[in-house]
Amino acid sequence: MIGDYTIGEFTSILAMQGFAGLILFSVFVLMALGLAIIFGQMGVINMAHGEFMILGAYVTYFCSQFFSAYLPGLFSIYFFIAMALAFCASFGLGILVEWGMIRFLYKRPLDTLLATWGLSLILQQFYRSVFGAREVGVTLPEWMLGAVNLTDIIEIPINGLFVMGLTIIITVAVYLIMFRSGWGKQVRAVMQNRVMAGAVGINTKMVDRITFGLGCGIAGIAGSAFTMIGSTGPTAGQLYIVDTFLVVVFGGAASLLGTIASAFTISQAQSTMEFFMSGSMAKVLTLLTVVGILMLRPQGLFTLNIRR
Amino acid sequence: MLAVDNLTVAYGESEVIHNLSFEVKPNEIVAIMGRNGMGKTTLMKSLMGIVPTREGHVQVGEASIDGMESYQRVSNGLAYVPQGRMIFPSMTVKENIETGLTSTGDKTVPGDIYELFPVLLEMKDRRGGNLSGGQQQQLAIARALATKPKVLLLDEPTEGIQPSIIKEMARTLCRIRDEKGLSIVVSEQVLSFALDMADRVLVIEKGSFVHESPREGIDEKKVAGFLSV
Ligand SMILES: Nc1ncnc2c1ncn2[C@@H]1O[C@H](COP(=O)(O)OP(=O)(O)OP(=O)(O)O)[C@@H](O)[C@H]1O
Ligand SMILES: [Mg+2]
Numbered sequence: 001m002i003g004d005y006t007i008g009e010f011t012s013i014l015a016m017q018g019f020a021g022l023i024l025f026s027v028f029v030l031m032a033l034g035l036a037i038i039f040g041q042m043g044v045i046n047m048a049h050g051e052f053m054i055l056g057a058y059v060t061y062f063c064s065q066f067f068s069a070y071l072p073g074l075f076s077i078y079f080f081i082a083m084a085l086a087f088c089a090s091f092g093l094g095i096l097v098e099w100g101m102i103r104f105l106y107k108r109p110l111d112t113l114l115a116t117w118g119l120s121l122i123l124q125q126f127y128r129s130v131f132g133a134r135e136v137g138v139t140l141p142e143w144m145l146g147a148v149n150l151t152d153i154i155e156i157p158i159n160g161l162f163v164m165g166l167t168i169i170i171t172v173a174v175y176l177i178m179f180r181s182g183w184g185k186q187v188r189a190v191m192q193n194r195v196m197a198g199a200v201g202i203n204t205k206m207v208d209r210i211t212f213g214l215g216c217g218i219a220g221i222a223g224s225a226f227t228m229i230g231s232t233g234p235t236a237g238q239l240y241i242v243d244t245f246l247v248v249v250f251g252g253a254a255s256l257l258g259t260i261a262s263a264f265t266i267s268q269a270q271s272t273m274e275f276f277m278s279g280s281m282a283k284v285l286t287l288l289t290v291v292g293i294l295m296l297r298p299q300g301l302f303t304l305n306i307r308r
Numbered sequence: 309m310l311a312v313d314n315l316t317v318a319y320g321e322s323e324v325i326h327n328l329s330f331e332v333k334p335n336e337i338v339a340i341m342g343r344n345g346m347g348k349t350t351l352m353k354s355l356m357g358i359v360p361t362r363e364g365h366v367q368v369g370e371a372s373i374d375g376m377e378s379y380q381r382v383s384n385g386l387a388y389v390p391q392g393r394m395i396f397p398s399m400t401v402k403e404n405i406e407t408g409l410t411s412t413g414d415k416t417v418p419g420d421i422y423e424l425f426p427v428l429l430e431m432k433d434r435r436g437g438n439l440s441g442g443q444q445q446q447l448a449i450a451r452a453l454a455t456k457p458k459v460l461l462l463d464e465p466t467e468g469i470q471p472s473i474i475k476e477m478a479r480t481l482c483r484i485r486d487e488k489g490l491s492i493v494v495s496e497q498v499l500s501f502a503l504d505m506a507d508r509v510l511v512i513e514k515g516s517f518v519h520e521s522p523r524e525g526i527d528e529k530k531v532a533g534f535l536s537v
Contacts, residue, residue: 186410189407195358197407198378200387200407201407201408201411
């Protein structure tokens with residue numbers, strides 16, 4: 001017996017909350033991927049990353065509105081289109097921001113921190129003025145609403161599985177792009193030695209711009225996933241940026257595997273504990289644990305073994 | 309093949325290279341000799357567009373490369389092996405060489421590069437950072453050759469490498485020149501190495517050339533005098 005639950009009930013609760021945490025896990029992984037790519041590539045900490053996510057969420061919302069009003073026949077597949085559009089919108093905004101702002105600040109890390117923070121405020125106000133201060137939510141197509149019953153008590157939400165599957169695909173795609181494609185080789189070369197990358201013939205500024213766009217685009221997809229667990233409002237992105245930083249630092253900034261493991265740990269811990277205590281208490285406990293582990297392993301969970 | 313005219317380079321207020329002019333013919337190996345801090349690296353970096361040029365013109369073949377970014381200079385035929393090698397440590401040997409393919413658009417590493425450096429083929433899946441210093445030097449040269457250059461710039465390739473391997477490197481560089489017909493500019497402090505391979509020797513002192521001589525009939529004592537403190 002644990003509290004008022006039997007062992008059987010307790011494991012079921014753990015499993016259910018675990019599956020319920022899948023979407024949160026996906027949002028974390030996608031957000032952290034984007035943030036880590038941008039940080040690794042150009043040493044820019046993108047404080048506006050949450051707003052790029054929210055842009056994706058708004059795009060998803062407008063897609064759902066549009067399809068239910070004008071193309072109800074295609075409503076069941078709108079989510080795929082919404083995700084693609086969310087990526088494009090955030091990618092495009094990312095390219096624009098890199099071109100208009102970030103590229104002037106590369107050699108000044110503190111300034112990029114301030115500038116992207118300013119950008120996040122600007123974007124929030126922009127969303128408020130254009131989309132309204134009211135929080136909006138999407139309607140999901142019917143097939144995504146159900147749940148799969150594993151046992152009497154354990155249910156797995158279908159949208160969770162869906163988002164999870166999508167996250168796996170995107171993560172694998174990012175892995176392949178970074179480690180198997182010619183373009184990924186250029187990105188890694190720039191990450192390791194920018195000056196030398198230029199001197200072997202790589203157009204480093206172009207690589208920067210596209211990488212920044214890609215990181216933001218992935219945040220846009222995270223925004224699509226986010227619409228399933230939260231309502232979209234101008235400032236909703238802010239709540240996630242801190243968690244995402246936590247994920248990146250905890251995972252060890254240079255490792256894809258570390259990012260995934262750390263997103264999993266943090267999202268699961270939060271989602272499970274939220275069942276037993278208040279959300280903010282769960283957050284405090286997670287934070288304390290992460291800080292504790294980081295004191296023992298300041299380099300994060302995973303690191304690469306190479307001579308520098 | 310390479311024509312440098314009146315090149316002046318400065319870090320902020322302090323001018324380090326003063327009105328340098330020199331030419332390198334096709335198939336020629338030129339050694340630029342000078343003690344520590346005389347401006348060899350600065351000269352190389354400015355040719356690669358890493359350090360901005362204050363004045364002067366540089367031509368590769370027929371093309372003027374003034375004001376270009378590094379990657380554009382590479383497309384125009386310059387390749388660079390920096391002092392300290394600067395390979396990409398966490399990429400494999402093969403990937404390191406492949407970064408040089410960006411400007412040519414080739415998909416695979418030309419086989420003759422592995423012929424020149426068989427050890428790199430053996431180690432192609434190792435991380436670059438885990439190679440020995442001498443192997444990293446070969447890797448840096450291979451990476452530069454992958455860009456199919458017209459002019460190869462090498463900055464103190466012998467630094468930290470034992471004498472027997474230095475001899476071998478001189479042979480390899482001569483072989484590269486003969487097989488690929490490119491021009492080589494190498495900065496050096498080791499006179500024997502320069503005499504092993506160079507067709508012409510220039511001595512740089514505080515950013516200006518103070519002596520020039522073809523290898524035949526070079527006054528070794530005089531050059532050695534410039535190099536000793
Ligand atoms: N980034 C820099 N900022 C200011 N001065 C510099 C910088 N780099 C080099 N210098 C100065 O320029 C001069 C030439 O340096 P450089 O590195 O070109 O010499 P070098 O001939 O390559 O020496 P070494 O044989 O030690 O490699 C030196 O006086 C050095 O102090
Ligand atoms: Mg030097």
